[in-house]
Amino acid sequence: MSFDPVAIRRDFPIFERKIRDGKRLVYLDSGATSQKPQVVIDAELDFYRLHNAAAHRGAHQLAEEATDIYEGAREAVARFIGAEVDEVVFTKGATESLNLVAYAMGNAPLGSRFHLEKGDVIVVTEMEHHANLIPWQQLAARTGATLKWFEVTPEGRLDLSSINSIIDEHVKVVALTHQSNVLGTIVPLTEIVNRAHSVGAVVVLDACQSVPHMKVDVKALDIDFLAFSGHKILGPTGVGIFWGKSELLAELPPFLTGGSMIESVTMESATWAPAPRKFEAGVPNMAQAAGLGAAIKYIESIGIDEIHRHEISLTGYLLEKLNEVPRLKVIGPMDTVDRGAAVSFTFGDIHPHDLGQYLDSQGIAVRTGHHCAWPLNRKMGVQSTTRASLYLYNTFEDCDDLIAGIHGAAKYFGA
Numbered sequence: 001m002s003f004d005p006v007a008i009r010r011d012f013p014i015f016e017r018k019i020r021d022g023k024r025l026v027y028l029d030s031g032a033t034s035q036k037p038q039v040v041i042d043a044e045l046d047f048y049r050l051h052n053a054a055a056h057r058g059a060h061q062l063a064e065e066a067t068d069i070y071e072g073a074r075e076a077v078a079r080f081i082g083a084e085v086d087e088v089v090f091t092k093g094a095t096e097s098l099n100l101v102a103y104a105m106g107n108a109p110l111g112s113r114f115h116l117e118k119g120d121v122i123v124v125t126e127m128e129h130h131a132n133l134i135p136w137q138q139l140a141a142r143t144g145a146t147l148k149w150f151e152v153t154p155e156g157r158l159d160l161s162s163i164n165s166i167i168d169e170h171v172k173v174v175a176l177t178h179q180s181n182v183l184g185t186i187v188p189l190t191e192i193v194n195r196a197h198s199v200g201a202v203v204v205l206d207a208c209q210s211v212p213h214m215k216v217d218v219k220a221l222d223i224d225f226l227a228f229s230g231h232k233i234l235g236p237t238g239v240g241i242f243w244g245k246s247e248l249l250a251e252l253p254p255f256l257t258g259g260s261m262i263e264s265v266t267m268e269s270a271t272w273a274p275a276p277r278k279f280e281a282g283v284p285n286m287a288q289a290a291g292l293g294a295a296i297k298y299i300e301s302i303g304i305d306e307i308h309r310h311e312i313s314l315t316g317y318l319l320e321k322l323n324e325v326p327r328l329k330v331i332g333p334m335d336t337v338d339r340g341a342a343v344s345f346t347f348g349d350i351h352p353h354d355l356g357q358y359l360d361s362q363g364i365a366v367r368t369g370h371h372c373a374w375p376l377n378r379k380m381g382v383q384s385t386t387r388a389s390l391y392l393y394n395t396f397e398d399c400d401d402l403i404a405g406i407h408g409a410a411k412y413f414g415a
Contacts, residue, residue: 003306009393011037011298023363026401031181031209031342031389032367033231036295043294044236047287055286056260056277070286073293074276077241080296080304081226082217087249089242089276090289094208095131097227097242098175100255100279101204102135105173106142107253113200114172114252118144121170123201125150125158126379127180127187130372132206132227136175145172152379156183156332163195171201178210182371182387183332183380184315184342186210193222202248208232212299212391213340214308224248230288235295239288242279249275256281299392307392311341314390318343318399325406327415331380341390344371347406348415352386358409359386364402 009015012035019025027035047069053062055070070090078085091097108114116122122136122145140147148166151159167174174196179186189205196203202224210216212233218226225248230239244252254261254272258281263271272278299307316336322328327348333339347355356368367387370377377383388402409415 003302003310005310005393005395008302009395011039012393013038013041015393018363020361020363024401026362026364026398028388028390028394028398028402029365029367030212030232030391030394031371031387033237034212034234034391035393036234036236036291037298039298040234040236040291040294044287044291047290052287054283057283066286069290069293070284073289073296076293076296080300081211081241081243082219083243084246086274086276087243087246089244089249089279090284091227091240091242091279092238092285093231093240094206094227094229095240097240098132098204098206099135100242101225101227101244101252102139102175104253104255106139109253112251113202116140116143116145116172119170120145120172121148121168122146123148123150123167123171123174123176123196125176125187126152126376127158127177127183127185128175128373128376129177129181129206129208130374131208132175132177132204133375136173146170150176152183152376154380155334156180156185156380157338158185158187160188160191163191167192167195167199167201169199171196171199173204174201175204175206177206177208178216179207179213179340179342180332180373180376181209181342182344182373182376182385184340184344185333186338186340188338189221189223197222209340209342213304213311215304218243230292230295233292233295234298235292236288239285239292244275246275249278254278254281258282260284302392310392311390311394312336314394314396314399315339315341315343317396318388318390318402321399321403322406325403328406331382331385342387343389344385344387346382346385347409350409350413350415352384354413355386355406355409358412359402359405362401362405362408364405366402 051065211228261281352368
């Protein structure tokens, strides 16, 4: 069966509505958050309606059902990313997942591979979303470690020409995005991971912009930790994933403490349960996990490779059309090689916020601003951009409507 985004759109109730005086919704902001299919909405609703109880707490039927649903979602995530089930930790979002690993490393005792001190180095990139930059800045400040980074070329690619000097024997952590949320650039992981492991460093991957859009296999990538958001992969808000290799999770200290994450407790001390429970203190986000599990099953029913091919086709088409618009400049790679479906651009002297408001008046939803990546914007010589981000429910008609909206804005602003 061929990929049919028009049929897929019918699974998403939000596309039935009209906005801005009866206009069709052209949603081009999936990089910020994706829309939700009915099966995801139903899964979360049905949890509260039929199965609401505290997972892993209680021997009654509702508690058993809640636990089965929660753990079934964990199994779905593990299958989707090629992980072992006990390596998958539920958090409230990718930001918490990245803070989890950074904070836990800051609590690692002397002698642990995760212990950082003066003389140690953390490596990031200029592409990072603030969620994968600020936690490492803070960890460096707390421990005395030094923060270093890979720079970005004018074309929007990582400059790996100095990889051996940047990732040297002092590096303990390399934390980087898999795909830039601003540029769409997909990072060449193999060379970075191999170099990091050769000096004994662990690799933390921010996969928020990759896991929803292309096949990500944690074992094949040979990374050490990974984070992604539920709400960007058709799932609910309030749930994210932290994944780590089992042997590393066993050594990593907990992030939050309290109920469910303990093995035994006395008035003087406590010992921790094994992962994933060690990192899931408190009553879990069960309904959100149910929604995420449903989202992943929905994506699997369509095929992540099919979704990726569709997005690449749309991205190539959109880049070609944008390149034909006078005074419009795409910020980032101009082809679809190692590139995802987030396309940022500037348009003459029209401020991105003004362009975004005009497009919104036409029913077109895009993102404007610095996209939580101030250092990258500065490096690319822009204060802010307009970003269109595509997903499985977008069509060529959506791309054409965006182009028409841009031309309309030029007339409206006299540009």
